[in-house]
Structures are given as structure tokens and as C-alpha cells.
Amino acid sequence: AQSVAQPEDQVNVAEGNPLTVKCTYSVSGNPYLFWYVQYPNRGLQFLLKYITGDNLVKGSYGFEAEFNKSQTSFHLKKPSALVSDSALYFCAVRDGGSYIPTFGRGTSLIVHP
Amino acid sequence: NAGVTQTPKFRILKIGQSMTLQCTQDMNHNYMYWYRQDPGMGLKLIYYSVGAGITDKGEVPNGYNVSRSTTEDFPLRLELAAPSQTSVYFCASSTTGIGTDTQYFGPGTRLTVL
DSSP: OOEEEOOOSEEEEETTSOEEEOOEEEOSSOEEEEEEEEOTTSOEEEEEEEOSSOSEEEOGGGOEEEEETTTTEEEEEESSOOGGGOEEEEEEEEETTOSSOEEOOOEEEEEEO | OOOEEEEOSEEEEOTTOOEEEEEEESSOOSEEEEEEEOTTSOEEEEEEEEETTEEEEOSOOTTEEEOOSSSSBOOEEEOSOOGGGOEEEEEEEESOOSTTOOOEEOOOEEEEEO
């Protein structure tokens, strides 16, 4: 079985400050972890993924995510937030043997000018 | 490439009506998926397909049907629409179904059932 949790419905951050969007997961095998972003009235867009190897994964638009196996977490980060980063962010997990990813409920990121 | 396209963008149905949501991808992807997105609930998988002629149920298939006669197209059929089917529907595709594969999403169809 696989599951993912995004404990925050909303994250507020000032422009220029670092941001973190949290994600924890549970799988029975090897985890494959993904972050997607959804801008208003748009479909989801892929940001980055962890497959294996380096625990720090770099993705699009200056985002990165840190895989922590002991804490079963995959938090999304960015050193300096932009107002244009305001969007809905989804974490997803796939167990190595699964066709189908499980998505979190989403976290709304609001970056204030 | 257009990627994944969905039509219509918006639709209002009356209770009991039926409709088909269209989804087409031009990336020659084998795997295709239908999700619904409700506020605060994330994405729920309705149906998926691993190739032409093969479909399977996801987490919330009741009230929906799908077919996959070609690699490109994966229409979702709503029979006897109900208010509970008011949602935003997303189609997605991926090259394979293996764990490392990234999904590509369409822009969505916003459906209201009154």
C-alpha cells in the first residue's frame, strides 16, 4: 500500500524568503516521489522527482526537494520565493511495483509581495 | 506537440443527462488516466488504461465508463449525471506505468451538474 500526506493546506511566505512545502509518504517498497504544480485554471505540471541517488533533487523554476528516508519525507524547497510561485502544489508517491501514483491533497502556496 | 488536450473546457449538465469528455495525446504514450479533482481532496483516479483496448478501474469509477480504441484517445463517459459528479476532470498520460515515469496532464474540464 502507498500513501502520501501534505500536512499543510496553505503556506504563506513573503517574497524573497525561503519556502518549504511539506510531504511525507508511506510505501512498502522503494518510493518514487514527485512534485507537481498547478496554476489557476490549469492542469498539473511536473516539477521534479526522486528516483534514487542524491537525496537533494533539483527541478524546474529553482525548486528543489530533499528526500529523507528515515523521516519518510520529501519536502519541497526554494531559497527565495517569488509572487509568481503562488499556486497549488501536489506531492505524489509510487511504490516501485505500482502503475498508479497516489497524490496528496495539495498545499496552496501564497507568496506575498 | 500539443501534449494532452481535453474538450470541452467547461460544461453544465442537468441531472440525468449524459456526456463524453474527450482526451487526446500526441506523445504516443501507452498509459492514460482520468482523475477528478475536488477542493481540498487532491486527485482521485477514476479509470486508467495501459494501452489500446485495455482499461481498468481506479479509486472512484462508479458512474463513469471509458474506452480506449486507439493509443491517442481516451474518452470518459458520464451516464445519468448526478450533482456528486460536479468536479474538475483531468486526463493524463505517461510513457509507461513504471514508478519512475512522469505524468503529463491536460488542462482540465470543469463540469457542473445541476
